[in-house]
Amino acid sequence: MSALRLLTASLALALAACGTPTPTPEPVPSSTGSGRFGPTDVAFAELSVATGEQAVRLADLGSRRATGPALRSLAADTAAARRAELTELRGLLAAAAVPYADQHRGHDMPGMPTDVELDALGAAGADFDLRFTTALRAHLEESATVVASAVDSPASAPETVELAERMRRDRHALLERLNRLG
Amino acid sequence: MEKKTRTRQFGLHVAVVTALVGAALSASVSTPGPAKAEPVRVAEFLADCRLSHRLPDDPIVLPGLPGASHSHDFFGNHATDAHSDHASLARATGNCDPVVDLSSYWVPTLYDGATAVPPTGITFYYLGEGVNAPAAIRPTPVGLKIVAGNARATGEADSTARWSCLHHGEVNPSKNFVTCPRDSMLETYLDFPQCWNGRDLDSADHKSHMTTPVAGNCPSTHPVPVPKLRMVLRYPVTGDGARLRLSSGPGYTMHGDFFNVWPAAEMERRVRNCINVVLKCGHDGQHG
Numbered sequence: 276m277s278a279l280r281l282l283t284a285s286l287a288l289a290l291a292a293c294g295t296p297t298p299t300p301e302p303v304p305s306s307t308g309s310g311r312f313g314p315t316d317v318a319f320a321e322l323s324v325a326t327g328e329q330a331v332r333l334a335d336l337g338s339r340r341a342t343g344p345a346l347r348s349l350a351a352d353t354a355a356a357r358r359a360e361l362t363e364l365r366g367l368l369a370a371a372a373v374p375y376a377d378q379h380r381g382h383d384m385p386g387m388p389t390d391v392e393l394d395a396l397g398a399a400g401a402d403f404d405l406r407f408t409t410a411l412r413a414h415l416e417e418s419a420t421v422v423a424s425a426v427d428s429p430a431s432a433p434e435t436v437e438l439a440e441r442m443r444r445d446r447h448a449l450l451e452r453l454n455r456l457g
Numbered sequence: 458m459e460k461k462t463r464t465r466q467f468g469l470h471v472a473v474v475t476a477l478v479g480a481a482l483s484a485s486v487s488t489p490g491p492a493k494a495e496p497v498r499v500a501e502f503l504a505d506c507r508l509s510h511r512l513p514d515d516p517i518v519l520p521g522l523p524g525a526s527h528s529h530d531f532f533g534n535h536a537t538d539a540h541s542d543h544a545s546l547a548r549a550t551g552n553c554d555p556v557v558d559l560s561s562y563w564v565p566t567l568y569d570g571a572t573a574v575p576p577t578g579i580t581f582y583y584l585g586e587g588v589n590a591p592a593a594i595r596p597t598p599v600g601l602k603i604v605a606g607n608a609r610a611t612g613e614a615d616s617t618a619r620w621s622c623l624h625h626g627e628v629n630p631s632k633n634f635v636t637c638p639r640d641s642m643l644e645t646y647l648d649f650p651q652c653w654n655g656r657d658l659d660s661a662d663h664k665s666h667m668t669t670p671v672a673g674n675c676p677s678t679h680p681v682p683v684p685k686l687r688m689v690l691r692y693p694v695t696g697d698g699a700r701l702r703l704s705s706g707p708g709y710t711m712h713g714d715f716f717n718v719w720p721a722a723e724m725e726r727r728v729r730n731c732i733n734v735v736l737k738c739g740h741d742g743q744h745g
């Protein structure tokens with residue numbers, strides 16, 4: 276997760292728009308149309324578990340350290356929401372008899388607070404609330420993009436779309452609360 | 458090309474290879490005219506590619522999920538995105554030399570400060586080294602997907618990345634970024650595993666259908682040797698390595714992805730003409 280991400284994504288879109296022809300998306304035969312839990316669903320669940328575990332660490336840190344009561348409460352609610360999602364995501368994989376494999380440890384993925392970022396935040400002093408707010412916003416905004424991708428993907432199974440849609444609404448609701456904190 | 462001859466020698470051929478490579482190199486230097494050099498006894502063919510596009514997509518690790526990845530630099534095939542499969546890639550065009558190679562290759566994007574820096578030298582070598590019997594190497598199967606490098610490296614200890622400086626061997630190679638002199642370029646090498654299980658074009662962790670040889674032989678679990686893919690990238694970056702980062706994190710998180718879209722006949726011809734008989738071929742898959 277980084278501040279560069281949105282800029283990077285915009286640049287990539289701009290580059291794709293002016294440089295290369297936009298490829299036509301191909302259906303993914305293994306899951307499209309069949310409604311079967313396939314590679315896209317597994318990839319989404321694995322990425323979301325890896326992201327969610329790091330997000331729990333971020334939110335727990337905020338609920339312990341934030342000085343503003345509203346921010347502390349928002350952090351606690353975020354942590355609770357991510358824990359509930361982790362249970363559901365692991366349930367999706369278990370229902371499909373897919374053992375969870377961590378494909379993303381150590382990697383900087385969209386919406387994923389990294390160990391380095393968490394360590395730096397943990398070492399913050401009087402500016403903790405400001406820095407936590409920035410990190411939480413990055414998690415929520417970037418993660419919203421990832422879950423929207425699963426909602427929109429023609430390769431997602433119905434149960435993935437249903438969970439991802441709830442995850443998307445959760446992120447937008449939390450972002451609204453964050454914005455109201457000013 | 459900064460060929461690392463030491464990594465291309467194997468078994469009993471060391472002395473012979475060294476002598477012949479030396480002879481061939483000096484021949485090509487001293488006789489630049491039409492005189493034909495002796496064939497070089499190195500099992501190799503290659504593709505030189507360019508940056509095609511940049512997207513936060515990964516059709517192997519995050520298939521069907523556009524925008525769900527960190528930024529990747531895509532080389533070769535022009536059409537690669539989150540939804541790509543072999544059929545869609547095979548219908549598209551690419552930018553490699555030779556043009557028949559429609560394969561897709563990708564790596565995390567390199568940033569110098571806030572600026573994304575694409576590599577300007579992008580070479581994929583297909584090599585016979587690493588196994589004792591190059592004559593037994595089989596063509597890379599159509600549609601094979603391989604992820605190389607430890608994408609989950611948490612430090613230098615569990616990383617297979619290699620960063621170095623072009624023409625500046627005095628700068629020790631490292632698993633993390635190095636600081637290169639002004640007249641140099643930042644280089645990275647990545648070798649892909651070359652033993653295939655003979656059955657799966659991909660696997661749940663995108664790794665376990667492939668492995669590396671043990672003492673020059675592919676193990677019984679992965680009995681089919683295919684050419685070893687070596688990616689060599691050169692970035693126009695010099696100076697303080699501390700300014701650099703990858704979209705995936707620090708330098709030791711470097712990894713590469715390969716989706717084989719070589720036409721079967723072109724791959725088969727190169728393996729037969731170059732790899733099995735241990736001869737160095739050019740872009741056209743022909744040897745001296």
